[in-house]
Amino acid sequence: MFKKLKTTNIGEKRELCNVMMQLRKMANHPLLHRQYYTTEKLKAMSKLMLKEPTHFDANAVLIQEDMEAISPPFGSYQLETELLLDSGKFHHLTELLASHKNKGDRVVLFSQFTMMLDIVEVLMRHLKHRYVRLDGSTPIADRIGLIDEYNMDPDIFVFLLSTRAGGLGINLTSANIVILHDIDCNPYNDKQAEDRCHRVGQTKTVQVTKLISKDSIEAIMLQLGQKKLKLEQDMTAAEGGEGTIPEDMASLLKASLGL
Numbered sequence: 001m002f003k004k005l006k007t008t009n010i011g012e013k014r015e016l017c018n019v020m021m022q023l024r025k026m027a028n029h030p031l032l033h034r035q036y037y038t039t040e041k042l043k044a045m046s047k048l049m050l051k052e053p054t055h056f057d058a059n060a061v062l063i064q065e066d067m068e069a070i071s072p073p074f075g076s077y078q079l080e081t082e083l084l085l086d087s088g089k090f091h092h093l094t095e096l097l098a099s100h101k102n103k104g105d106r107v108v109l110f111s112q113f114t115m116m117l118d119i120v121e122v123l124m125r126h127l128k129h130r131y132v133r134l135d136g137s138t139p140i141a142d143r144i145g146l147i148d149e150y151n152m153d154p155d156i157f158v159f160l161l162s163t164r165a166g167g168l169g170i171n172l173t174s175a176n177i178v179i180l181h182d183i184d185c186n187p188y189n190d191k192q193a194e195d196r197c198h199r200v201g202q203t204k205t206v207q208v209t210k211l212i213s214k215d216s217i218e219a220i221m222l223q224l225g226q227k228k229l230k231l232e233q234d235m236t237a238a239e240g241g242e243g244t245i246p247e248d249m250a251s252l253l254k255a256s257l258g259l
Helices: 002-006 013-028 039-049 060-070 088-102 114-127 140-152 187-194 217-239 247-257
Strands: 107-111 131-134 158-162 177-180 207-210
Touching: 002 013, 013 217, 088 114, 088 177, 107 114, 114 131, 114 158, 131 140, 177 187, 187 217
Parallel strands: 107 158, 107 177, 131 158, 177 207
Antiparallel strands: none
């Protein structure tokens, strides 16, 4: 994919954002791209859907267009479990979860993508880990119930959460392990996610783990995020008289001021 994108003329900012998103998906799980459900398979599946009572009067072409977007499992076309679990991050995550469970830890696992959470749920069921899930589509009325259920039931091992869902209303101090399956372009969004466990009432040391695919766009995102956080620390220290502005930043300021 990277080689293909390099040969493509990228002009508009919107196209560049799309390229970045495609690379991020590829760095996380193969199923975030529709590569197993070919156009021929979707065409055959759309014809089979016409035999269902709910779709007998539907248009096969429209059904195919819908499935191209969501890639649903369907009868004999359903993906094997091995393909669903075939991810470098999943292999490492399996070991991490086993280790934390043996230690008596409890985990909050974040992802940017609700589709990714769908696949993580398959992993949780495969590993027989009890879990609850909350994302942006979870009704507000149900959210406090899920949080209370997790906090009150120590047998629920994992809380699955989309990175930007919930905000300040989510208190998960029952957990002491935060796993970011995929990081945000803005490091502050990840820090806010981590704070779900850093609430008043937390009695344990919270450990944060970020899963980063080596030599992928995620490695670049992590590096830029760390630079952004470091810059903020240096600027804050300089304002408080506790340090100096970094040399490269000082040069940039001098240049902009014509000094």
